[in-house]
Amino acid sequence: MSKLFVPLVLLAEALGLASCILIGLWMGKYLGGFAWDGSSQEFNLHPVLMVTSMVFLYGNATMIYRIFTGVNVPRIAVKATHAGALILATIMMSVGLAAVFQNHNANGIPNMYSLHSWLGIATVSMFLLQLVLGLGIFLLPFASSQLRASYLSSHVFFGIAILSMSAATCLVGIMEKIFFSEIKYSALPAPAIIANAAGMAIVAFVVTVAYILTTDKAASPSNRNYSNLQ
Amino acid sequence: MSKLFVPLVLLAEALGLASCILIGLWMGKYLGGFAWDGSSQEFNLHPVLMVTSMVFLYGNATMIYRIFTGVNVPRIAVKATHAGALILATIMMSVGLAAVFQNHNANGIPNMYSLHSWLGIATVSMFLLQLVLGLGIFLLPFASSQLRASYLSSHVFFGIAILSMSAATCLVGIMEKIFFSEIKYSALPAPAIIANAAGMAIVAFVVTVAYILTTDKAASPSNRNYSNLQ
Numbered sequence: 048m049s050k051l052f053v054p055l056v057l058l059a060e061a062l063g064l065a066s067c068i069l070i071g072l073w074m075g076k077y078l079g080g081f082a083w084d085g086s087s088q089e090f091n092l093h094p095v096l097m098v099t100s101m102v103f104l105y106g107n108a109t110m111i112y113r114i115f116t117g118v119n120v121p122r123i124a125v126k127a128t129h130a131g132a133l134i135l136a137t138i139m140m141s142v143g144l145a146a147v148f149q150n151h152n153a154n155g156i157p158n159m160y161s162l163h164s165w166l167g168i169a170t171v172s173m174f175l176l177q178l179v180l181g182l183g184i185f186l187l188p189f190a191s192s193q194l195r196a197s198y199l200s201s202h203v204f205f206g207i208a209i210l211s212m213s214a215a216t217c218l219v220g221i222m223e224k225i226f227f228s229e230i231k232y233s234a235l236p237a238p239a240i241i242a243n244a245a246g247m248a249i250v251a252f253v254v255t256v257a258y259i260l261t262t263d264k265a266a267s268p269s270n271r272n273y274s275n276l277q
Numbered sequence: 278m279s280k281l282f283v284p285l286v287l288l289a290e291a292l293g294l295a296s297c298i299l300i301g302l303w304m305g306k307y308l309g310g311f312a313w314d315g316s317s318q319e320f321n322l323h324p325v326l327m328v329t330s331m332v333f334l335y336g337n338a339t340m341i342y343r344i345f346t347g348v349n350v351p352r353i354a355v356k357a358t359h360a361g362a363l364i365l366a367t368i369m370m371s372v373g374l375a376a377v378f379q380n381h382n383a384n385g386i387p388n389m390y391s392l393h394s395w396l397g398i399a400t401v402s403m404f405l406l407q408l409v410l411g412l413g414i415f416l417l418p419f420a421s422s423q424l425r426a427s428y429l430s431s432h433v434f435f436g437i438a439i440l441s442m443s444a445a446t447c448l449v450g451i452m453e454k455i456f457f458s459e460i461k462y463s464a465l466p467a468p469a470i471i472a473n474a475a476g477m478a479i480v481a482f483v484v485t486v487a488y489i490l491t492t493d494k495a496a497s498p499s500n501r502n503y504s505n506l507q
Contacts, residue, residue, distance in 0.1 A: 157463040162452055162476045169477070204492055208484050215445045215480065222392055222449045226456045233387040246392045247399070250445065254438050261491075262434055 055259050056114060062252035063103040069245035070098045070221075077238035078228060085153030089146050094220060096143030100136040101174070101213040102249055106256045108132035109206050113259055130186055133178055140171065163219040170212040177205050207257050214253040221246045285489050286344060292482035293333040299475035300328045307468035308458060315383030319376050324450065326373030330366040331404070331443040332479055336486045338362035339436050343489055360416055363408055370401065393449040400442040407435050437487050444483040451476045 074091035075081065081095075082088035108129050115125045151158050158164065184190045184198050221242050225232055232239050304321035305311065311325075312318035338359050345355045381388050388394065414420040414428050451472050455462055462469050 160463045160465050160469070162448065162455070162473045165473050165477055166448070166480065169480075200492060204488060208487060211441050211445075212480060212484070215441075215448055218392065218396070218445055218449050219452045219476075222452045223456075225392070226453075233390045235390050239390070243392045243395050246449075247395055250396065250399075250442060254442070257438060258434060262430060 052259070055255060056110065059106070059110065059252060059255040059259060062248050062255060063106055066245055066248040066252055067095070067099050067103050069241050069248060070094050073238055073241045073245065077241070083146075085150060087150070089153075090150040092146040093143050093150070094217075094224065096139050096146065097220070098217055098245075098249065100139035100143060101170070102210070102217060102252065104132055104136040104139070105174075105210055105213065106252060108136065109210060110256060110259055126186060130182060133181075137175070137178060140174075144171070161219075161223060163216060163223050166212065166216040166219060170209060170216050173205065173209050173212070177202065177209060203260070207260060210256065211253055214249050217249050218246050282489075285485060286340065289336070289340065289482060289485040289489060292478050292485060293336055296475055296478040296482055297325070297329050297333050299471050299478060300324050303468055303471045303475065307471070313376075315380060317380070319383075320380040322376040323373050323380070324447075324454065326369050326376065327450070328447055328475075328479065330369035330373060331400070332440070332447060332482065334362055334366040334369070335404075335440055335443065336482060338366065339440060340486060340489055356416060360412060363411075367405070367408060370404075374401070391449075391453060393446060393453050396442065396446040396449060400439060400446050403435065403439050403442070407432065407439060433490070437490060440486065441483055444479050447479050448476050 074095050078091055079088050081091050083092070111125060111129045111132065115128070116122065148158060150156075159168065180198070181202055184195055185202070190198075225239060225242050228238070230236050230239055235243075304325055308321055309318050311321050313322070341355060341359045341362065345358070346352065378388060380386075389398065410428070411432055414425055415432070420428075455469060455472050458468070460466050460469055465473075
């Protein structure tokens with residue numbers, strides 16, 4: 048896949064950006080824009096921040112190792128960028144969650160009853176556990192190289208699994224928001240097409256990222272010695 | 278993971294069965310049961326058949342190689358079971374799709390407008406392509422062992438990717454059906470809890486299956502020479 052590596056990364060970036068732009072367009076143009084005042088415009092921050100942090104930024108953080116390691120960049124810089132992108136994603140995700148809870152509380156809407164919220168809490172909990180384990184085992188200097196080697200495959204597996212769960216949570220959330228926004232869905236007005244397209248772009252982004260991460264490691268330009276975990 | 282292999286397979290089976298039972302209970306007990314007469318009871322066949330075929334049966338078909346190859350079973354029997362389970366899944370899936378189209382047409386409901394349907398058609402198309410390629414390359418005797426070896430990693434990757442997309446489609450469909458069934462969702466009546474639990478079980482099933490399929494191949498009891506593709 049060496050010839051396909053750069054085109055696939057560019058495809059992933061295009062799909063990830065399309066996801067963020069389509070969700071932003073839906074919330075910003077068709078559902079009233081953004082505010083921080085308990086109104087539905089505060090809610091609108093939630094989908095934009097969650098897709099940007101838990102899909103686009105998270106997906107890019109997972110690809111950083113494939114893109115940069117082995118290229119002439121110090122390994123600690125790659126690790127710091129991976130961790131930094133995930134910490135930035137965590138901050139944006141926290142603001143995105145605060146927006147929806149504040150909006151619900153300000154309007155007397157119950158929290159945490161929907162499949163979207165159950166999935167979301169499971170995903171965010173696993174994401175935070177993965178972040179803490181990753182920081183503790185790979186970034187801090189305490190873990191033995193044996194522990195690092197034995198944890199690596201779990202970290203990679205759950206990295207992709209949690210990204211996929213994050214995407215599934217977004218899809219369910221998009222469907223929920225379409226129903227709450229009370230458009231005539233079956234007539235496919237512009238916001239319905241934009242919402243459907245955003246969902247499809249999210250799925251295509253995650254499949255492309257997973258393909259880049261798991262397929263034919265040896266042929267990628269970032270081919271390197273994976274046993275060097277420091 | 279050798280010690281964990283059997284418990285993980287049992288966990289996957291429990292989660293897969295729970296998914297089918299919960300969806301069956303929701304449709305059979307709370308949404309009026311089943312029929313083939315254009316009524317909403319015909320629609321009810323759709324969720325049950327799709328989850329049973331495209332999640333439970335498909336997930337099991339993917340695990341058959343891990344569970345049986347290397348055990349003292351002829352390889353052709355394992356291949357035939359894998360292909361047979363997927364062909365049975367295809368038949369059940371076709372009936373499940375016929376149920377929803379007939380129900381829509383009988384009631385003047387438009388087809389193919391929702392994110393659920395867009396995702397579903399993408400997933401089913403990729404599933405059928407994967408089935409045709411799998412049959413043509415692995416089961417029929419025409420392909421060279423070189424072609425088989427080079428296609429195997431794509432077949433495995435897309436097997437898991439399509440299973441994940443199938444699960445995501447089910448989740449979006451569950452959310453859609455909750456809204457169309459007009460319960461007071463936020464009060465979490467029994468069918469809402471059952472539907473949420475079914476969604477969570479589907480996610481947990483697919484994550485467990487993906488873990489079984491991708492992690493630590495060497496330590497599984499089905500450790501074998503993967504280069505023997507005949």
